[in-house]
Amino acid sequence: MNRYSRLPATLTLLLTFTLAACQPISSVPADDEAAQPPSQALPPGPARTSSFDASKYARVYVYTIEEIDNDGRSLLHISYPVTEQAAINARMEELSQLYIQEYREIAAAIEKDYQNYKKETGTEAATFVTHYRQSFDVSVANQRVIFFDLERSIYTGGTGISYVIGYIFDRASGAELAIPDLFVDETYLERLAELSRAALAERLRREELASDLDWVADGTAPTAENFDNILFREDGTFLVRFDKYQVAAGVEGVVEIALEVDAIADLLKPEMRELLGVETDEEGKVGDSVRLTANVNRANSTLAARAVLTDRLSLARTFSAANGRLTDLAATNANWSGLNQADQTGAEVVDCNHLPCVALTFDDGPSIYTEGLLDILSRHQVKATFFILGKSARIQSETVSRIFADGHQIGNHTWDHPNLTKLSAELIQQQLHQTDDIITQIVGQPTAHLRPPYGAYNDLVLAVSGLPIIFWSVDPLDWRDRDADVVAARIIESPAGAIILAHDIHKTTVAAVPAIIEALRERGIHFVTVTQLFEPEQLVAGNVYVRQPDVPSE
Numbered sequence: 001m002n003r004y005s006r007l008p009a010t011l012t013l014l015l016t017f018t019l020a021a022c023q024p025i026s027s028v029p030a031d032d033e034a035a036q037p038p039s040q041a042l043p044p045g046p047a048r049t050s051s052f053d054a055s056k057y058a059r060v061y062v063y064t065i066e067e068i069d070n071d072g073r074s075l076l077h078i079s080y081p082v083t084e085q086a087a088i089n090a091r092m093e094e095l096s097q098l099y100i101q102e103y104r105e106i107a108a109a110i111e112k113d114y115q116n117y118k119k120e121t122g123t124e125a126a127t128f129v130t131h132y133r134q135s136f137d138v139s140v141a142n143q144r145v146i147f148f149d150l151e152r153s154i155y156t157g158g159t160g161i162s163y164v165i166g167y168i169f170d171r172a173s174g175a176e177l178a179i180p181d182l183f184v185d186e187t188y189l190e191r192l193a194e195l196s197r198a199a200l201a202e203r204l205r206r207e208e209l210a211s212d213l214d215w216v217a218d219g220t221a222p223t224a225e226n227f228d229n230i231l232f233r234e235d236g237t238f239l240v241r242f243d244k245y246q247v248a249a250g251v252e253g254v255v256e257i258a259l260e261v262d263a264i265a266d267l268l269k270p271e272m273r274e275l276l277g278v279e280t281d282e283e284g285k286v287g288d289s290v291r292l293t294a295n296v297n298r299a300n301s302t303l304a305a306r307a308v309l310t311d312r313l314s315l316a317r318t319f320s321a322a323n324g325r326l327t328d329l330a331a332t333n334a335n336w337s338g339l340n341q342a343d344q345t346g347a348e349v350v351d352c353n354h355l356p357c358v359a360l361t362f363d364d365g366p367s368i369y370t371e372g373l374l375d376i377l378s379r380h381q382v383k384a385t386f387f388i389l390g391k392s393a394r395i396q397s398e399t400v401s402r403i404f405a406d407g408h409q410i411g412n413h414t415w416d417h418p419n420l421t422k423l424s425a426e427l428i429q430q431q432l433h434q435t436d437d438i439i440t441q442i443v444g445q446p447t448a449h450l451r452p453p454y455g456a457y458n459d460l461v462l463a464v465s466g467l468p469i470i471f472w473s474v475d476p477l478d479w480r481d482r483d484a485d486v487v488a489a490r491i492i493e494s495p496a497g498a499i500i501l502a503h504d505i506h507k508t509t510v511a512a513v514p515a516i517i518e519a520l521r522e523r524g525i526h527f528v529t530v531t532q533l534f535e536p537e538q539l540v541a542g543n544v545y546v547r548q549p550d551v552p553s554e
């Protein structure tokens, strides 16, 4: 039997033609005549492949596009759902097109920088890459409603973000639903605020969250914006996700807490209760619905696997002692401190326990813009910290010499910017030691700090690096937004104690620096190196430092 025999002949012809135009037709299941690959033409571009496949979910198919451009420096891998409902498909395709467009703009800007860099230095650099990946999952679905979790990550040589956004659709009409549509009224916001605060406060108490109570209170204030990313799961729990920086420092990325649906079930619309499988009694109320303590415990149990700092530290000591780098580190730290305290180069000697300070840090250099940056810093007598790549240091050794001579601090950002969490212990050490060797050749001493590329580290990285990990608390996203005013505006907001992330491979970032210095100085803030920011505390190998916590009020 023809699988489209139930359709009118003309429509059958049309549909068959549409399907035949896309491949592979054989993966379209027979019981689902409405699902078909998106027919809208994609904008012209680089080498592209696409596929249309069944998913593990009934009546949900996967459309995938892959693109490779700029000799492999720009990579796109994007999947989105196709269902029986045309309106849902149109929305998912529209969103995906927006994301493809955004990726293309970033990739084009980075490729332009790459070409300039190559032209001006005659060399290659590993940092000019753009990777965008998007996939999806179905968290909950029945005949009436479907919840998609769209996972997006975009990485460049500098840094990147990864996050999940939930999309909810009415399957009958194809209408997109928002979180408030799931609840009877706005009281759910108060409930979510209360539950979230309890869970996050507990995490703070356990020192498992780089934040404080004020930050948590602000980020969990009962507004729809604060609770716009909620993912329901079929096991009777739901995840509340807070954006990077919403409730904690950037090192935490997206902060997620798990709660039981029972805790909010009395506030859900009846059809949502049914979908999420919540039992109700005769009055439509959920018995014993708010179980704060139980929920907090549950949320925390999802964190059980997370290593706390003390564990990391002891692990790091074991490894460091084994390769003898802990002693080296103390000596190296002393060297850098000595340099700063001796004030050999006109650096301010500042006590950051009594005066407000920030540490400006620049990653991925040296680049063709670094000399210009050094001119600016020198003119304003500002000291900064440069996390440099060994590969680039070898090419621009004179710039590295000058960074050191000008009194700035130099940290390790690996040899050629790999994701260290994907490497063996041996390869991690090779990345760090090779970089240390070239820096020692140029300036006479090794680095005392590590900033892992992409901010990516795991217990192995912490253990074998033998260095303190310097993270950041302020990220102006200067790699993404190539606009000096935008970058300056974001950095100017930095609180005292901040470690500020920036990249001296972007012209726009360097152009933002004078305005940043002026505005922060107006607030009485001093610019110091990472070592100075924490003095007299000695930074410890295997620990992760996000910001200086003991700051005086401005």
Ligand code: NI
Binding pocket: 157, 158, 159, 363, 364, 413, 417, 453, 454
């Ligand atoms: Ni980097």
